[in-house]
Structures are given as C-alpha cells and as structure tokens.
Amino acid sequence: MSQHGILKNVVGKKLIMGLTGIFLVSFLVVHLGINLCALVPDNGETFNSAAEFMADNFFIRTAEWGLFLGFILHIVDAAVLTLGNRKSRPIAYAKVDGAANSSWYSRSMGILGTLLLIFLILHLGHFWVKSRFTGIENPFTQKDDLYFYMMYTFQDLWVVIIYILAQISLGYHLLHGFKSAFRTLGLNHPKYNPLISIIGIVYSILVPTLFAIIPVVLHLRYNHYITF
Amino acid sequence: MSEKTLNLTLKIWRQKNKETRGSFETYPISGISTDMSFLEMVDVLNEKLITDGKEPVAFDHDCREGICGMCSMYINGRPHGPKHGVTTCQLHMRSFKEGETIVIEPWRASAFPVLKDLVVDRSSFDRIMAAGGFISVNTGNAQDANSLPIGKDDADESFSSAACIGCGACVAACKNASAMLFVAAKVSQYALLPQGQPERSTRVLKMVAQMEQEGFGSCTNTGACEAECPKGISLSNIARLNREYISASASSK
C-alpha cells in the first residue's frame, strides 16, 4: 500500500483538488444564499438575522473549520502540484501556441487561484476578522450591523471594482474547475457530460454575477443612506 | 494537387548530447515543395548541411506513415505541428505559408530527456508499460477466441483507446508534462475488455505509481493532450483512469 498510497502521486493529489473544489463550490451556494438576503430592501433586517443565525449556530461554526480546512487543502495541494509540474518540465519551450489546443483559463488556474487567494485575504480582512474580532457596530444605532458594515466597506468604488474583478476571476476559475473536478473524480459519462457541462457553465456565470451585484447595490445604497 | 514551392526560415534546437546544453540555430531553406512531408523538408535541410560539411539535424522517425509513433517534433508551439490529428511525418508543407519562420523544438519533459537535437528518450513509457500495461497470459493458455463474446460497443471503445501510438505528444502538449492520456488509454483498453478484469485494480495502481516515479506532471484537464493527439485519444479515458484509480485504491489491500 505504501508504494501507491493515494496521496503519494499526482492522481491522488488531484483527487484532493477535485474533492475540495466541489466542496468549495457547494460552500459558495450557501454563501451566496446569505449574501442575496442583503438585496432585500429592508435595511438589512433579513440579512442580519441570517448572519446572526450563521454566527451563533454550533454546526455552522464547526463547519467553518471544515471550510478553512477545505480552502487550505485546496491551496496547499495546488501549490504542491504546481511545484511538481514545474519540475516535470525544467526547460520551457521557446514558443508555445497554447490557444491552439486549450482555453486560456484552463491553463491559468494557478494565476486565477492566486488572484482569488489575494482576494480571499482581503475579503476575510473586510468581514470575517471584523465580525469576529474587531466588531461590526453600526455607529448610528450602536448595534451589531453587518449589513451596515458591508455598505460601509463598499462605499469606496475601488473596493467594488476589486470585488467585481475577483468575481470575474472566480467565474473563469469555476468555468474550468467545475467540469475538471468531475473528470478528476472520474464522474464522466457520455450521457451526462453535456448536463455537467451546462450546469458548470450556468453556475460559473450565475454565481459570480450574483456575488458581483451585491457590492454594486450596496455601494449605491450607502451613498443613498448617508445622503438621506 | 497544386504544387508550389516555399522559402522558409527554420529555427531548430541543436544539442550535442544529453550532458551538454543546447541552443537554437537558424537555417534559411528554399524551394520546398508543398507536396513534401515535414520530415522530407528536414531531409532536404540535412542533405544541404551534409554537403556544407555540417552535422545534420538528428531527429527520430521511422515508418513515416503515422503509426509507429517515433517522430516527435514540437513545431511552432505545438506537438506534431499545426495540423490537427496527424503526426509530424504526415504533416505536409502545404500547411505552411511562404516566408514563414518555423520553430522546431524537441519534446520537453524531465521524463523525456533530450539525447541529441530533436531526439528524446521516451523509455519512461516502456517502463510504465512494464509496470502493468499487459494482461498476464502466457502463450498457449488461450481459449478459443469466440468463446469470449465482447459487445461491439465495448470492443470498439477499447480499440479507440488502444489506437495510442505512444508518441508522447500528449506529454509534450500538456503544460504540466503529464502522461495521463497515455496511461489512461492503456488502462481503458483493458478495463473495457473482459480479459482485462482479473488485473484491473493492480494494473492501474502499478501504472500510476510508475508514472509518478518517472516524474510526469499532474493532469489539470486542459484538454491539450486530446486536442494534439494524432490518434484522437479521448480525454474521457483520463476520467476513466481516475475512476479506476479511486475504486482500486479504495479496495486495495
């Protein structure tokens, strides 16, 4: 067994990538669900109660550790694989016509992923660190108000633009990652491949687009809020 | 059948042997018929180099009809050149334009070390085969061929996987120098046949372990291998390999 322990080779390592990838994809749905509550025009009431539920729920808090683990595994595994891949071709080609045989984003998962990692750190700094440690009190109401805090964060246009760019990166990352994960997990059948492909495309466009709408809306609402 | 002649500039990787470092050399060449195969064009260059007292370009080739898998040139950024579904020997000069500069490199992978100029060592493929790419049946043990009916669809699919010529274009095309398509094709061929069942699990585990040992990269499903494979080996073989590997790992002792 030691000779072919599942993690001792690229196939096993890719399996981890695929599994964590699918896990993170499912996390995005939950995340998006909560976020979409912020679009309800009730001054954040729905959103804040959803956020509180998430923050206080024991299972969710436990799952959060799982989520962190998922991210870390996905990222570390990717780094290990990428380093290994570099070793597999120590001398690069002088001329590569990659566009002739594959999509640019399928070849750029590492770069897209790195962008997403940078975004993730920024994003955690924006919300997670503050909601957990430094506080998210609404200065007007003196109550914890994540909704307000989001509007507050997105008041700067550059933050909104970064979030939108991050969502574009996410879209392309998913566009390849979604179907790639299925292949890596061996879930491939001529009858269902078109379905997986369509779900993947719809997901990769829809989810990041909806994510991207939120900062835009909140940016506009904040401007409205303070002028009001 | 409209034969024309081309004038071209060739930029070719020259490397004396495994130990030395190589570099590109540039050669102008003229009067190349569009009916020539790519290798015949290199023959013309070599004939000229020999006449000029220089060393001809070393390259691997044998059958020149697209089946032995020996030819292996990375032409203008693509294994086997710009044309889809052909080996270098079946690539013809009508695929190139007048005045074009053609960059020719060897396959690049740590598992395919360059031996000289464009010649690489692909014995890593042989070792992967030796690790498990077979059905253990000694000569003389076979039952009557028709006592084992195999559905046409399975037989055809197995054949499609078996059509791999082991040229290494998949590795050359892959940005990670992964050999997954090569290994997957062989694993699939046998996994689809009843004869392949007894060793189904051990085969995939051993072949993957050997692939790892040879230093090939990982598969990121870009699909470049499938797109560049001269025999059209499908990416679905890789999915099958993953499936076989997962179930074999899960059940191995």
Added chain:
Amino acid sequence: MSQVLDSKIPEGALAEKWTKYKSSVALVNPANKRNLEIIVVGSGLAGSSAASTLAEMGYKVKVFCFQDSARRAHSIAAQGGINAAKNYQNDGDSVYRLFYDTIKGGDYRAREANVHRLAEVSGNIIDQSVASGVPFAREYGGLLSNRSFGGTQVQRTFYAAGQTGQQLLLGAYSSLQRQVGMGTVKMYARHEMLDIVNIDGKCRGIIARDLVTGKLERHFGHAVLLCTGGYGNVFYLSTNAMGSNVTAAWKAHKKGAFFGNPCFTQIHPTCIPVSGDHQSKLTLMSESLRNDGRIWTPKAKDDKRKGNEIPEEERDYYLERRYPAFGNLVPRDVASRAAKERCDAGYGVGTSKMAVYLDFSTNIKRYGTVEATKNNLTNADEATIIKLGKEVVKEKYGNLFDMYKQITDENPYEVPMRIYPAVHYTMGGLWVDYNLMTTVPGLYALGEANFSDHGANRLGASALMQGLADGYFVIPYTIGAYLSKEISVKAISTEHEAFVEAEQKAAEVLNTLMNIKGTKSVDHFHKRLGKIMWEQCGMARNAIGLKEAIAEIRALRAEFWKDVKIPGTLNEMNLELEKAGRVADFIELGELMCIDALNRNESCGGHFREEYQTEEGEANRDDVNYAYVAAWEHKGGDNTFELHKENLVYENIKIAARSYK
C-alpha cells in the same frame, strides 16, 4: 561444392508432422532453461512474441532493437489483417484450404511442411492475441468479424480497423514488457546488431552498437534469433519504415547463413503513387480496400477528365475483365503486373500517368442502399444513399481514407484514389530448415527475415500470421531440439577471442566509413541503388537488364567506399553513420538479388522475367528446372556467391499453373 540442403522435415503424413514433432522433440527442463541465454534481434511480431514466450518458459532473454522502443517495429504498420483458418464464417475454410491457398498464392515455391504448420497454428494466434487483449473488430453479437483478402475465396481475415499490425504488435509488445518488468527479458533499445559471433561452428552471440553512445558491445547467447524483418528498402522507395534494413541478416549471411530466394520481392498493388523527387517513402493503402474498391483505367488513352467525371461505360475494370473468378481480389503480384501493363500501354492516370484508379463509388451506393433498407428509409434519394454509404465506408476504412487525403490533398470519398504498385515485402530471406535454424547452428531466423513460408508471392494478411506463428508457436518448440544439447555449455565469456575479433572487425568497418570523408551523402547512394533495383530488378526483369544492373551495382559499391560523406564522429549518436552501414549492406545484397533473378530463368509469383511469359502475359513457371529454393552462400572476397539448392517436393498438392480466371 554445391550441396543439396536438408530441410529436416519430419517424417509422416503432412497433417501429422507438426503434432508428432511437438510430442517427440527433445525438451529442456526448467532448471536448465534458467541457465540458457537467448538473444533476440528485432522486436516486431516475430521478435516480441518469441522473446516473451521464451522468457515465459524460463529462458534468459536479451532483446535488441534499433528503434527507441520495442513498440516501433514496422510490424506496427500492417493495416489490413491477419489470416487464420478458424472457419468462423462457415464458408468452407479449413487448415488445408489455408495451406493450399498459401502454396498456390506463393506460386508453388514454398515448402509444404512449413506452410501446413503455419496453417495449423493460425487459429491459436487469434486465440492468443484475443487473450492478451487485442481489440479485434467484432459483430454486434460480440463475436469476431472477418473480411476477405486477395487470393482467397473465403473470409478468414481478422482485423482491427486498418490498424491490425499495430494492435497485434502492441499485444506482443505488452507481453514483452511484462517479461521486462519481471526481469526475465533485458531490453536493449537503440542498439543495432553489427555482427554475429561464431565459436566452434555455432552462433554464440552478437556485436551490437549502442546508437546513443556509439560504443560497441559484446553479448553472449546460447542461441541467437534474427527477427529483423525484410529488406525492401534496398529499393530506397518502399512501404518499409525508413530504418528497416538487412544489416543483421546480411552480416549473418557473411558469417555462413545462406540467403534463400533473395530476388523474391513483393510489389504491392495499392500504394499512393510517387509525387516527386523529394519522396522518402511510399505509403500503402491496405489490400482490404480491394474488398470494396474497384480498380480501373479509362478506356481511352490519355483521358484528361477527372476520375469521377468519366462515365461508367468508358471505364475499363481490367482486373474484373481479365480475372472474372477473383476480380479485384487477385493476388498481389497479379494485380501489380496488371497495373503496370495498363500504365505501360498508356492508360495510366494522374499527372505522372503512372497510376490507376481505385474506386469506391459502386460499393458506396451498394452499402448506402443496404443501410437505407435497414433504417426503413424507403424511397431514399440518391444523395441520402451516398451519404449513408460513405458512413459505412468510413467506419471500415476511415483511417486509410484520412491518410490518403493527408498525403495527396484529394478527398477519396469524392474522387477515386490513384494507386500504383510499390515495393512492400520480401519473401526471400535467410534460408532456414523446419526448425527455423539457418545454416549456422544456433542461429535462427523468424518472420519476414526468413524465406520459408510465402514462396514467390505472399498472400495478403499472411505476414502477421507468419511472424506470430514463428514467435509464439514454432520457435518455443524447435529451439528445444538445439538447446537440449547445449545444457552443459556454460555462458562463454565475451573476452573470448571470437568476440574480440568480431568487435574489432565491426570497429574497423565503422572507422573505414568515417574516414572516407568523400563528397556525397549516404542517401545519394541509396537513391541510386534504389533506381537501379527498381528499373532492372523490380516488377519486370530480363537477363540483359539484370546483367547491366550487376555491373552498375558493383561500380556503385566501389564509388560508395571511395566517396561517401559521413559527418560527425564515431562515439556519439550518428544517424548518418547508421544509415551508411545499412546502405553498404543493401548494395551488396542488391547485387545478390540480381544474381538470383538472373539465375531463375522462369517467371513465378513476384519474380517476373519478361522472357518467360505466356501469350496472355501471365507468368510462365518452369517446374522442371526451377522447383527449388535458391540458397546462396557468401564466399567472401569481392562479394562472390555460390548457389545451393533445396528441392521442393509437393506430395500433397498437385502442382499446376496458377489461375485466377
């Protein structure tokens, strides 16, 4: 002194010889097998199957091939299929019929006992290949599919699309790799055999050159098996791989192995015509295409219209006209000569006028109609029928059609293919007895490298059969007859003077070649040799031309050794040096081929002497004077040879004029 050769055919009735032989041949016990070493040169069907089988039996095996991997051997390029007397189609096939067809197809110049043995084991080959995972074509019911080939009236050809050779070779190669993985076979890829080593009259090893480092190596073996294929590349242009060569066989010949029927060359009728001077090789279009393709030329000379624009009534389906019983499926030699005859008479097509049409339109329509009926398309219009028919043809021959289009830039689904005969296979080869042993004890020749089974013309789909028969089922038994007497022989040190001397000689030849430093490339000489051979010793030969050719080849040889130019150095990968060694041997062989063709004052099979033909232009065989195998002994000196004969005795077949009418 010319000697009559003993082919060591076992006694008894033809059908029982092999069975009796197998049960009475001496055996080597497993413990002794472990101490016996066998060298196999060549990794094609014969080499791979022999090496893996012998290793399975317990022998220590070393395999050498000049390519980068055993899997590249040129058996891989065989397209159409492999024959076997399985009679799965219930169409009257039998071991005897396969035997009979092969002898007749070979124009009564093959050895009865060998051919019968070949037919006997043919079925086992299919069983073995299927067991080792070869994905042959199958019917919907899951059973194996068959098709027809030339020279037969039954369907006995098993196939895997147009890649049968590839699939069979990969099957044998995977068995070989299994043994490599188990350590029972040691593989030496990128190694070329440069000489055999004889000690006390027995072959005991080889000298090989590591083609990467250029170093010479000595290897000992209790027996040596040459599975090195044919020598069609003596013609420069052929359907052989660029590296296919005669060197191993020729070196063995110069060390005592007689060369059998060197002039028997197969010119394959359906190849893509030569397109220009740059051409480096010719590409075969499988004989299986003649199942569904009809061969014709225009009835009018110099017809300028495109093939598909010439109406039916203006086409001359000359094979169907001349040979109504076999039609387009006459044997290769007959089809090739008929094509040459049409072109020489001025009816050729294409820019060179050296081509005939191979046309699928009739059968596309026929298949289309069948498909339409199957799919309940009553009243299907012509376009639908043609579309359906093309799909069927595509499934059967798609890869060949693609290859044709790739090479010629013409679409064979729309316009008829242009084809012309090209050198394909050599029936001649090292003379072997029933045990496949050459005239050097301990030295064997298998597959295309020997002369034994195909007479003067090989039937389609029989080369794969012979290669695998020799390797899987014949040599594992016959080698026991020799090795059982060798069990007490300890491995001989490669420091033995015979090894030292052989290596020195090989080194001298290489040194001489490198030091010529002439003005002309190796290819230059090869092309000139090819031209002489094709013109004087090709599809048609005559005494005057052959004599001229011999003189020209001698002059060419002298010039080669004075003026060849080989860049680079000895101790490195040097492809020009490799080629030079091979061409030097081809030049010597070419001379022998012409000598043999000149000696054989008759026409038979692929050997067509213009002086010996019937009024209708068919081959005129002389069974009274030439029913023998010409086995040539190399007498050293300035390439001199002595003829020995093996008389061919036909006890089971009534020897008759071959008719396919």
